[in-house]
Every structure is written in structure tokens, then in C-alpha cells.
Amino acid sequence: MHLPAHEFVKPATLAEGLSLLQSAAGEIKPVAGGTDVIYNMRGRLFQPDVLLSVRELPELQGVRSAAGGRMRLGAGSRLTDLERSPELAAYPMLVRALRSVASRHVRNMATLGGNLCLDTRCWYTNQTAEWRQAKGPCLKNGVNVCHAIQSSEVCVALNASDIAPALIAHGARVTLACADGERELLLADFYTDDGVAHTLRRADELMVAVTLPPPPADAVFVKETARKGNDFSYGVIAAAGEVAGELVTGLTLVMGSLTTRPVSLVEPVRLIATQGLTDTAIAAAAAATREELGALTNLYTPAAYKSTLARALVTEALQRLRGAAA
Ligand SMILES: Cc1cc2nc3c(=O)[nH]c(=O)nc-3n(C[C@H](O)[C@H](O)[C@H](O)COP(=O)(O)OP(=O)(O)OC[C@H]3O[C@@H](n4cnc5c(N)ncnc54)[C@H](O)[C@@H]3O)c2cc1C
Numbered sequence: 001m002h003l004p005a006h007e008f009v010k011p012a013t014l015a016e017g018l019s020l021l022q023s024a025a026g027e028i029k030p031v032a033g034g035t036d037v038i039y040n041m042r043g044r045l046f047q048p049d050v051l052l053s054v055r056e057l058p059e060l061q062g063v064r065s066a067a068g069g070r071m072r073l074g075a076g077s078r079l080t081d082l083e084r085s086p087e088l089a090a091y092p093m094l095v096r097a098l099r100s101v102a103s104r105h106v107r108n109m110a111t112l113g114g115n116l117c118l119d120t121r122c123w124y125t126n127q128t129a130e131w132r133q134a135k136g137p138c139l140k141n142g143v144n145v146c147h148a149i150q151s152s153e154v155c156v157a158l159n160a161s162d163i164a165p166a167l168i169a170h171g172a173r174v175t176l177a178c179a180d181g182e183r184e185l186l187l188a189d190f191y192t193d194d195g196v197a198h199t200l201r202r203a204d205e206l207m208v209a210v211t212l213p214p215p216p217a218d219a220v221f222v223k224e225t226a227r228k229g230n231d232f233s234y235g236v237i238a239a240a241g242e243v244a245g246e247l248v249t250g251l252t253l254v255m256g257s258l259t260t261r262p263v264s265l266v267e268p269v270r271l272i273a274t275q276g277l278t279d280t281a282i283a284a285a286a287a288a289t290r291e292e293l294g295a296l297t298n299l300y301t302p303a304a305y306k307s308t309l310a311r312a313l314v315t316e317a318l319q320r321l322r323g324a325a326a
């Protein structure tokens, strides 16, 4: 299907882009690799008046070391360049997550910022415009109806970013810029439970960079999907910490693709921190996971499958973490 009419603007600098965002009269949407935006515009999920191209903004490029052993990743960096970057070799779990996204062709276009700001998805949004027209609009179009979960008053579409859980497990921070300055927040705090306004990014802001603390000693990433090498996840988990025998310090466990935001697990982490990576503690951590995910929907996979998958992902991640240190 052809793209709806729109103006395409390509600012030369970040300042110019932010000024355009601030002064926009109609709806203006950032586009980076366009692997999601263009697809969604063809499907008439949204029809902005202006597309603001950010992928080649010089301020959003590259990977470089920052103070305190941290690493700064430009939000406009292509996933292919990041996964090959020598600076990121010290973060093998993140590289694994980057490589798990879609296919080589998609990753040659896709960017880090686009992945982290990826619009939420459900089976309704995945249909053609004609199909959706027959159902009518939903919360994403300003109407107080959710077709996916009819009893829901908020949009429950899923956050399908594979990279967000990996970065959150690393304790990453994001930098957002507007014409008046910059702010930085933990990526873990960037997402909300509302599939429509699913991040804290304001309309006049762009994501500029992601900053990573020094790499953890041990980390694992597990993705479950229908077809490896070209598909969104049914569920992912990222885990990081320092393992010594059965003891783990600084453990993080983050699940993605099961809910509207990536979820940082609390009780499973507490169980492992106090009891160690024993079989009994791993089983208890897996059992404690379901409650922290909140209401699971029948989006893409049945809710009961998601419960089972969540337990399996926690078990596998913790077993691999134990194995990583063996
Ligand atoms: C066949 C296929 C398979 C896919 N499989 C996966 C998968 O396995 N895992 C996965 O995680 N994703 C997957 N995707 C989704 C998507 O391609 C990737 O997440 C990709 O990284 C998006 O990056 P992009 O630069 O193309 O984003 P775009 O499409 O350009 O933008 C995506 C969103 O981010 C916003 N945005 C982009 N850059 C910025 C910025 N700097 N500041 C503020 N907002 C910004 C846009 O406005 C838009 O809302 C798949 C897509 C396709 C087509």
C-alpha cells in the first residue's frame, strides 16, 4: 500500500531538528530507520503531516567511552554497527540482544532509538487498514474502546523491543533532548503501563543517547520466538550480576514482550540474592514471577502460555547464569 501524503524533513543538526519539533503546527513524527514507522504508515495506523528524519543527525551517532568506565551509544546508531562495534565487545549479552532483532536486512536500517521508542503492538494493530475499519477505531485513535481486551480501559498492546530488557538489566540511562535542554533518566523508568503513551518521551523531545555503566561480570539473554532470525519475541529475559559459585551479587532480571512495558522482577531477584543459585531457589524464583507481570493478555499467544513461558524463561536464564560462572 502506498504511503499517505506527508512532508519529509531532514534537519542537518540536532538543534535544527528540535526546533522543528517545538514549532510544528501539525502532527510531526520522528523517523530513524523507518522499519516500523513506514510499515505502520502504510497500514494507516497513523498519518503524520511531517516525518522528521533523525537517523543521520551527527549528535546521535557512534559509540564512545564516557567518564567512570561508562559507554555512550548514540540513539541514531544502526543495530548492525552496534553489534559489530569493538567498544561493545565487553557487553556480550547486549550484543546477543542486538543480533536477536529481526533479520540482517532490518538491522541494517534499524536504529537503537527506534527500537527503544518502538510503538506498542497487538493483533488489531497488525491488521490491514480495511480490516481495522470494519472493527472501528480504538484507544490508539482516541476512542474509548479496546478490541483486543474489551474490558480494558487502557491500551494493553505489547512492548516488543528486544533491546530494552537487555539495556535495563545493565542499568542503562537514556538522554532525551528538547529545544530547552537535556534530561537523563533510567531506561527502566522510561516506559509506562499505557500502550498509547507508552514512554515518558514528550512530543518535543528526541532520544539522543543511551549510557551504559561498566559491564557486569556475568549476563545472559534468552529470546523465545516462532521463527529465529526474523521475528518479534513471544518473550525475552535479560539477566545480569556477578556470580561466584551459587552466590550472586547485583542481580537484575528483566522480562520483555509479555506486557506493555519491560518488567524488572523484584521477588525472584530477592529469592536468589538471599538463597543463591540453588535448584530450590531457582524453582521458587520462577514460581514467584507470574504475579509480578500483572494481567497477562491473549495477545499473540494465550495468557496461559505466557505464564508458562515466563517461568521457563526465568528458569533458563538463572540456570545459564549459574553455568556461566561454572
Ligand atoms: C520483519 C520485522 C521484524 C522485526 N523483528 C523485531 C524483533 O525481533 N525485535 C525487535 O525488537 N524489533 C523488531 N522489529 C521492529 C523494528 O524494526 C525494530 O525495533 C527497529 O529497531 C526499529 O528501529 P527504526 O530505527 O527502524 O525505528 P523507526 O521505525 O524509525 O521508529 C520507531 C519508533 O521510534 C521513534 N523514534 C525513532 N528514533 C527516535 C529518536 N531518536 N527519538 C525519539 N523517537 C524516535 C519513531 O517515531 C517511532 O515511533 C521488526 C520489524 C520488522 C519489519
Ligand code: SF4
Pocket: 121, 122, 123, 124, 125, 138, 139, 140, 145, 146, 147, 148, 149, 154, 155, 156, 157, 195
Ligand atoms: S491493545 Fe486495544 S487499544 Fe491497544 S492498540 Fe490493541 S486494540 Fe487498540
